Amino acid sequence: MPHRTGPRPAVSWTIPQQQESQTAPVELQERLYEHLRSLRGVETGPSRISVPGARGLVLHEGSEDPQAYLVAEVGEFAHLHPAHDGSMHLVLPADLAADVSAKGWGRPHMWAGTRLSPGFMMVFGPRDEAELAVVRGIVEASHSYASGAPALAV
Template structure:
């Protein structure tokens, strides 16, 4: 699966809040799926864990070491090395960066919404096994963007 052949997200979009904090209010991902996604995120080569650069201190953030590639400035959150963070279990969504065309494509398919004041996309938390695979493909596209590469 690649971003080009992602399916439409079934059902209505979850309710959200924001802009600060920006997050998901319903259709919350089951905690085991949130944890699986987090374990995948933190296992990417060149990724290190550090506090998020946004005012959501409970979020868990991944950053990319400079030697693993340098994407454009908007591949990172607030001029840092952070390219994605996962919100706490009561929310379960993920903010991440994507190239503009990819962000529009993911939004058009219903998998997330752009942040109203930052360069990120709010990726809705996965509700089941199929959705975790879609979320993972979107996260891999964010990772590739941060690395300065096309989606691998």
């Protein structure tokens, strides 16, 4: 995974955690969502843990590890925030979550490892085509984790 260029966006440290600057263009957000919907076994609907308007990604058959999900009871492994924000939350294995954070693509949720899964991450919305490709790879790694498949390298 390459390093994300430029400064990190501003992110709230209150609940709900939101991206406050460098918002992804709506067209890229929609292309990302269409890609997410196409992943094997994914169903979409309102998020069970996020703000109104957030679109949840659910797997009904996947890992039995509750740490692989945002909301294990319903199989929600990721959600895309509304257009004014453009970021997303997802869960990654700890080593990949650390890599995403170290390379500037996201940051851990403030409750990760306490009230939430240790790999619960905010991933910043993509600003351009190259970033869209990287964010797709990060989401595919989260999908792989929730599916119970071997972790993908991003």
